[in-house]
Amino acid sequence: xxxxxxxxxxxxxxxxxxxxxxxxxxxxxxxxxxxxxxxxxxxxxxxxxxxxxxxxxxxxxxxxxxxxxxxxxxxxxxxxxxxxxxxxxxxxxxxxxxxxxxxxxxxxxxxxxxxxxxxxxxxxxxxxxxxxxxxxxxxxxxxxxxxxxxxxxxxxxxxxxxxxxxxxxxxxxxxxxxxxxxxxxxxxxxxxxxxxxxxxxxxxxxxxxxxxxxxxxxxxxxxxxxxxxxxxxxxxxxxxxxxxxxxxxxxxxxxxxxxxxxxxxxxxxxxxxxxxxxxxxxxxxxxxxxxxxxxxxxxxxxxxxxxxxxxxxxxxxxxxxxxxxxxxxxxxxxxxxxxxxxxxxxxxxxxxxxxxxxxxxxxxxxxxxxxxxxxxxxxxxxxxxxxxxxxxxxxxxxxxxxxxxxxxxxxxxxxxxxx
Numbered sequence: 001x002x003x004x005x006x007x008x009x010x011x012x013x014x015x016x017x018x019x020x021x022x023x024x025x026x027x028x029x030x031x032x033x034x035x036x037x038x039x040x041x042x043x044x045x046x047x048x049x050x051x052x053x054x055x056x057x058x059x060x061x062x063x064x065x066x067x068x069x070x071x072x073x074x075x076x077x078x079x080x081x082x083x084x085x086x087x088x089x090x091x092x093x094x095x096x097x098x099x100x101x102x103x104x105x106x107x108x109x110x111x112x113x114x115x116x117x118x119x120x121x122x123x124x125x126x127x128x129x130x131x132x133x134x135x136x137x138x139x140x141x142x143x144x145x146x147x148x149x150x151x152x153x154x155x156x157x158x159x160x161x162x163x164x165x166x167x168x169x170x171x172x173x174x175x176x177x178x179x180x181x182x183x184x185x186x187x188x189x190x191x192x193x194x195x196x197x198x199x200x201x202x203x204x205x206x207x208x209x210x211x212x213x214x215x216x217x218x219x220x221x222x223x224x225x226x227x228x229x230x231x232x233x234x235x236x237x238x239x240x241x242x243x244x245x246x247x248x249x250x251x252x253x254x255x256x257x258x259x260x261x262x263x264x265x266x267x268x269x270x271x272x273x274x275x276x277x278x279x280x281x282x283x284x285x286x287x288x289x290x291x292x293x294x295x296x297x298x299x300x301x302x303x304x305x306x307x308x309x310x311x312x313x314x315x316x317x318x319x320x321x322x323x324x325x326x327x328x329x330x331x332x333x334x335x336x337x338x339x340x341x342x343x344x345x346x347x348x349x350x351x352x353x354x355x356x357x358x359x360x361x362x363x364x365x366x367x368x369x370x371x372x373x374x375x376x377x378x379x380x381x382x383x384x385x386x387x388x389x390x391x392x393x394x395x396x397x398x399x400x401x402x403x404x405x406x407x408x409x410x411x412x413x414x415x416x417x418x419x
Contacts, residue, residue: 011117011125022314026157030110030130033153037145039108039132044089046112050079056088056264056292058204067115082114086131087264087289087305088296094135095298104136124311132286133305139288140237143268143304144244150272150284150306151250159316161275162283165255166242168268169206170226170234172291175266178229179205185223192219206259225256234267241268260285264292268304274316283316284308327353327378327415329371329397333364334384341382344392344408348380351412355380372397378415 008014015023034041050070057064069082083089086109099105109131116125132149134142147164154162169175182205186193193201194216197208209220230238245252252270260269269287286306294300328348332341345357356374358367371379381393381403394411395403406414 009125013124013126019314022317023310026310026314026317027110029156030153033149033156034108034132037106037149039106042090042093042107042109043111044083044086044093044109046083046114047080048083048089048092050081052088052092052296053081053084056091056296057085058264067117069114069116084115085113086111086129086307087133087292090131090133090305091135091292091296091298091303095293095296100136100293100298100301104134107133107135109133128310129307130310131305131307133303135293135303136301137304138290138302139304140241140244140268143241143288144248144250146286146304146306147245147250147252147270148248150308151248154272157313157317159274159313161316162272163275164250164252165258165271165273166245166252166268167255167258167270168227168230168234168238169259169266169287170230171266174226174230174234175206178224178226181224181229182206182208189219192216209257209259220257223257227256238268260287264289264295266290270306272308274312276316282309283312325354326356326374326376328355328380329374329376329378330355330357330380330382331364331367331371332358332382333367334387336384336387337382340387344380344382347408348412348415351416353412353415380411 050068053068054064068084070079072078073080090107090109094100094105094107111128112126113129114126117123132146134146150164154160170178183202186197186201186205186208190198190201193208194211194213196213197211197216200207208216209223211220227235242252255271258269258271259265260271265287267288267290270285271282272284273281274283275281284306286304288302288304290302290304291300293303328345330341330345330348332338342357345355348355356376358370362370368379377396377398379395379397381395383393386392386405391405391407392411393403393405394414404414
């Protein structure tokens with residue numbers, strides 16, 4: 001048997017306890033935020049049929065061509081994929097379970113996504129997203145709600161330096177008119193295209209505009225603008241959206257080159273970008289996908305949504321306060337104190353306090369060292385004398401104050417700041 005240490009797969013990272021505290025703070029904030037807007041949670045499998053993503057995301061996309069983890073199920077010969085994004089799976093579930101028969105749906109999900117790409121700062125092979133989807137709403141009021149929601153979340157997390165880029169892709173006819181003009185322009189400059197852009201030239205030319213190759217920047221800047229081909233309805237909807245955002249005090253900038261990397265988008269699209277993350281600076285992105293429900297097999301219905309990258313947002317949150325501290329570390333020493341201390345810990349928890357009960361024995365001095373290292377605000381100390389008297393000793397750990405002896409109810413009031 002090999003004695004070589006087994007390590008995690010590259011790009012699939014462990015979240016250790018010190019980091020998990022920040023994750024928990026983020027998760028609690030997100031759940032409260034979504035509840036405030038009436039969005040309901042749904043959970044889909046991480047494995048789906050490969051065809052779901054090919055049909056929804058598009059065959060000529062980086063995700064489908066290069067990044068999806070796919071395999072053939074040996075039991076039935078089906079091609080399966082680890083989900084690379086959440087919208088397609090959410091739409092599949094809504095169709096399969098007839099959720100839209102009961103009216104429009106406001107939904108959200110949270111979970112791991114998978115893309116086989118080169119791991120780098122802010123980009124992992126297993127990464128996590130919070131996704132928000134609204135199905136059955138034509139907009140632009142629901143689009144404005146989504147963007148107002150995001151602005152509120154940034155405030156709740158005390159994040160600054162996040163800007164909103166906004167664009168519209170119009171309807172299918174507008175994009176087809178624009179596509180012809182764009183292809184004509186790119187063909188005239190084909191010698192300046194990089195390999196990826198040449199491959200996309202006829203299959204998915206709008207994705208050329210999304211190139212991150214700096215050598216393509218000047219060529220892309222000179223490309224025709226999609227706004228010149230938009231129909232009146234699309235323009236009116238986009239102008240109405242901008243008006244609603246101004247009314248809500250949400251700042252934005254128009255980015256005519258923003259096209260998004262997935263084929264299912266139409267109408268308004270957007271990205272929230274952070275100024276402290278380097279090249280991988282989009283922390284949240286989304287838009288309308290009004291054709292996707294029908295494309296996957298459902299009855300036509302308007303839809304829109306967004307997803308945010310959890311790891312990228314947590315990178316902005318590092319060194320910020322907010323993760324809940326432990327309230328009490330309970331030190332106990334002595335035969336009678338062992339049993340009494342356990343019951344005291346439960347009573348403190350009944351009062352809503354977060355308590356670490358010392359286990360494993362050790363001297364009083366070593367237990368107090370652990371109490372200090374735990375981050376707890378107070379040490380509650382129980383010895384045989386306290387057990388016999390039915391009281392506890394309370395010692396503040398984060399401020400200069402005297403240790404006091406108190407009843408359990410008095411200790412609870414003291415720790416909660418009511419004494």
